[in-house]
Amino acid sequence: MATTEYKHGSDCTGSDGALNRTLTLTYNAKPERFLLYVSGLLLSTLSSYKVTHQDTGSVITFLNALYDDMEIVVVYDIEFTTGKVNYGNLFSRSRDNIVSLIKDNVSDPTVSSSEHRKWIYSREPDVKANDFKGFPFIIIHPAVLSFDERTINGQVRTVLWGIQIEVITSDREFGNNDGNGSIHLDLISNEIVRYLNHSTNTNVLRINGLFFIDINATSVVVESFNNTLIYRRSFMLSFKNKMKVFA
Amino acid sequence: MAILMKFNINTGDLGRVRTRLRRIRQLPQLTSDAMMEWGKILEGDMKTAAWQSGIKSFTGTLYEEGIRWEQRPRGYTGRLFMRLYALALDGMLPHWISVKPSRTGLLAWARQARNKDINSKALAVEQGRRKYFSLMVKPHPFIMNGWRRARPKLRPILAKYAKRAVGG
Numbered sequence: 001m002a003t004t005e006y007k008h009g010s011d012c013t014g015s016d017g018a019l020n021r022t023l024t025l026t027y028n029a030k031p032e033r034f035l036l037y038v039s040g041l042l043l044s045t046l047s048s049y050k051v052t053h054q055d056t057g058s059v060i061t062f063l064n065a066l067y068d069d070m071e072i073v074v075v076y077d078i079e080f081t082t083g084k085v086n087y088g089n090l091f092s093r094s095r096d097n098i099v100s101l102i103k104d105n106v107s108d109p110t111v112s113s114s115e116h117r118k119w120i121y122s123r124e125p126d127v128k129a130n131d132f133k134g135f136p137f138i139i140i141h142p143a144v145l146s147f148d149e150r151t152i153n154g155q156v157r158t159v160l161w162g163i164q165i166e167v168i169t170s171d172r173e174f175g176n177n178d179g180n181g182s183i184h185l186d187l188i189s190n191e192i193v194r195y196l197n198h199s200t201n202t203n204v205l206r207i208n209g210l211f212f213i214d215i216n217a218t219s220v221v222v223e224s225f226n227n228t229l230i231y232r233r234s235f236m237l238s239f240k241n242k243m244k245v246f247a
Numbered sequence: 248m249a250i251l252m253k254f255n256i257n258t259g260d261l262g263r264v265r266t267r268l269r270r271i272r273q274l275p276q277l278t279s280d281a282m283m284e285w286g287k288i289l290e291g292d293m294k295t296a297a298w299q300s301g302i303k304s305f306t307g308t309l310y311e312e313g314i315r316w317e318q319r320p321r322g323y324t325g326r327l328f329m330r331l332y333a334l335a336l337d338g339m340l341p342h343w344i345s346v347k348p349s350r351t352g353l354l355a356w357a358r359q360a361r362n363k364d365i366n367s368k369a370l371a372v373e374q375g376r377r378k379y380f381s382l383m384v385k386p387h388p389f390i391m392n393g394w395r396r397a398r399p400k401l402r403p404i405l406a407k408y409a410k411r412a413v414g415g
Binding site: 124148164216223233 | 280284288295298299361392395396399400402403405407410411
């Protein structure tokens with residue numbers, strides 16, 4: 001998922017005009033898609049800046065003098081990292097773990113392994129937008145959270161997560177894949193179920209604090225949209241864990 | 248008299264049975280929770296279906312409280328509320344309407360329309376050069392799409408909560 005951050009030199013550490021001032025981004029950025037503009041000029045990573053990618057957000061170090069009034073624009077792809085769920089990241093990390101698992105394992109049936117197409121979303125994409133990359137696509141909705149039993153002081157509780165994954169295919173798909181909506185729906189669904197049930201992946205989820213995975217698939221809904229047929233299947237995932245909910 | 252046998256129902260299998268029975272007693276509350284979770288999904292799916300059918304957000308409050316799920320915290324009845332104009336948008340027959348100065352909302356929409364013909368006619372009405380002009384309006388069916396999308400999700404959600412209560 002691409003994001004853009006607009007900053008000024010004054011948002012960086014250090015004083016006006018100093019060398020090696022640093023700027024911390026909101027998310028961890030993917031190294032392969034990272035563009036940095038200062039006062040409208042695209043900077044080169046060799047001599048102008050260096051980036052340290054870390055879990056709490058990438059840190060940019062400006063090697064040359066940076067003034068407070070300079071405009072900084074950073075365009076980057078957010079790196080979803082798997083990691084242990086704790087009381088501080090109950091919503092974000094649980095979903096990130098699933099996004100990462102799906103991204104790493106489920107393959108897009110419309111492109112070859114050397115191509116890339118955005119096909120995982122967090123909400124329904126605007127299919128009429130210019131940057132829409134076509135069907136099929138997967139929506140991984142934000143996590144739903146509920147709490148159950150608790151210890152007397154309330155510090156440890158049973159936490160229950162629910163994450164909905166939707167697979168949407170169409171009879172008019174990306175490239176020359178017309179008429180394959182139903183076939184691709186089953187192909188993608190097969191892979192999702194296969195990899196979510198795989199012992200290696202369930203172990204990874206368990207290590208990251210998501211225990212007792214339960215997968216329920218819904219029946220297929222066929223809709224007519226823009227004179228084409230859309231096939232939709234949802235997976236309702238649930239996990240639970242007994243864990244600390246505050247420090 | 249000596250004690251021959253002593254039972255403690257908090258240990259082993261009996262303890263597990265006791266926990267399970269306690270959970271089963273929570274089943275009514277969990278059913279209500281399941282319905283609330285599904286109701287929120289239904290509300291979201293209705294809003295998405297409305298958006299996909301081409302209903303714009305500035306025509307009303309459909310994407311805010313115009314479509315909403317309401318349920319008492321421990322109630323077994325939930326209701327999906329929807330503004331009346333949403334029902335009209337969903338099921339009306341194509342018909343002609345007049346765009347005139349007294350219909351301010353409609354005129355404001357016509358002034359922003361992408362279609363240059365509608366835009367210029369609306370400007371003429373606004374400036375008083377024209378009394379009104381007519382437009383053909385068509386339905387934007389979305390309720391069945393939203394329902395079809397949300398309905399299959401009810402069973403897995405109920406199953407999830409039932410497992411939580413009975414399955415432990």
